[in-house]
Amino acid sequence: MPPRKRTRDDGDEPVAKRRSSRQAAAAAAASTKKPDVKDQASVDKAKKAAPSRTKERTTASEKDESKGDSVKKTNRATAKSATATTVEKKTPAKKSSKAKAKREEDDDDDDEVKGETKTSSKSEKVAKDDAKSSRAVSEDPDIDSIPTTNPDAPRHDGEWYWLMKAEPESRFENGIDVRFSIDDLRSREKPEGWDGIRAYAARNHMRNMNAGDKAFFYHSNCKEPGIAGVMEIVKEFSEDKSARRPGTPYYDPQSSKDNIRWSLVHVEFRKKFAVPIGLKELRELGKPGGPLENMMMLKQGRLSVSRVSAEEWKALNEIADKKAQEAGLKHETTKLVK
Numbered sequence: 001m002p003p004r005k006r007t008r009d010d011g012d013e014p015v016a017k018r019r020s021s022r023q024a025a026a027a028a029a030a031s032t033k034k035p036d037v038k039d040q041a042s043v044d045k046a047k048k049a050a051p052s053r054t055k056e057r058t059t060a061s062e063k064d065e066s067k068g069d070s071v072k073k074t075n076r077a078t079a080k081s082a083t084a085t086t087v088e089k090k091t092p093a094k095k096s097s098k099a100k101a102k103r104e105e106d107d108d109d110d111d112e113v114k115g116e117t118k119t120s121s122k123s124e125k126v127a128k129d130d131a132k133s134s135r136a137v138s139e140d141p142d143i144d145s146i147p148t149t150n151p152d153a154p155r156h157d158g159e160w161y162w163l164m165k166a167e168p169e170s171r172f173e174n175g176i177d178v179r180f181s182i183d184d185l186r187s188r189e190k191p192e193g194w195d196g197i198r199a200y201a202a203r204n205h206m207r208n209m210n211a212g213d214k215a216f217f218y219h220s221n222c223k224e225p226g227i228a229g230v231m232e233i234v235k236e237f238s239e240d241k242s243a244r245r246p247g248t249p250y251y252d253p254q255s256s257k258d259n260i261r262w263s264l265v266h267v268e269f270r271k272k273f274a275v276p277i278g279l280k281e282l283r284e285l286g287k288p289g290g291p292l293e294n295m296m297m298l299k300q301g302r303l304s305v306s307r308v309s310a311e312e313w314k315a316l317n318e319i320a321d322k323k324a325q326e327a328g329l330k331h332e333t334t335k336l337v338k
Helices: 021-032 037-090 093-113 115-132 182-187 200-207 279-285 310-327
Strands: 161-166 214-219 226-239 263-278 305-308
Touching (some): 161 310, 182 263, 214 263, 226 310, 263 279, 263 310, 305 310
Parallel strands (some): 161 214
Antiparallel strands (some): 161 305, 214 226
16 A cells, blocks of 8 residues: 555645654765865855955945935035025125125225325326316416516506515415515515515506516515615516415415416515615605605505605605715615616
8 A cells, every 4th residue: 555645633734754864864964065076166156256246236335325425415515505595584684784894895905905006196187187277286487488578568658666565574374474575685586576466456556567667665564664675677567376376375266367366576676775764754754745745655554565756756765865874874786776
């Protein structure tokens, strides 16, 4: 009778057949047996391939990790940008103003580096503009270039005589000492411009002067005012440019090239009296019946340039000669005076 298959107790599946002790020993020996050469070559080949596959898996893993890092970095940068944008939106306008002010300060620093050039260019531009202006600052022309006669000066017959005042003691006008005495005039090697006249009556008298006229040099506004000597008009009137030169003692902002308000004449020293004729003496001579009864200077005491008649001129020169003779002195002269 053929063997019957064992089944579970429930009879649904067959039950494994039991091995004998001989079969178990044979199976154990077979599991410990070395593989043959052919099988060993397959095993070695598998082992050699294993590191390469491991390396490939590692490289792929690194690439995935690097890719992951790049994604992380990109994500972090995006997050940082978003955060900065959020912070900027939340930052008050005051901080923005401070940043703008800082940028402006930096710009100012750059400008300071170039400041010298800018300032120099600006100064040159102002100077050019001033040169074009009617009030342009200019130096007095060379005296030799000024003509002796002026066609605009009215002509008169013979010599006319004048009296012109100057202050021999220090007095400051606009920070400048305006002192000028007959000794100062005598020291001049070239004709002296009689500038600083700012009264129309006195200016008009100078415009009527002709070259060759004579004038008394009168010391004014001093301890002993009076006639100190004689000078001669050597150049007829021209523009007093000091009137439109800022910083001069008698600067006049209304004077310009198009509106020449003030004039001067040029004079030269001729004689210094040995003994001056003082104001007190002049007033005595100007009393009714005296030789100076009608003298303009005594009647208009504040006028700095006045007319002197021929009679008055002659009388005063005679008085000066007499005083010098009585004192035993001589006048100081550069040449004979008629």
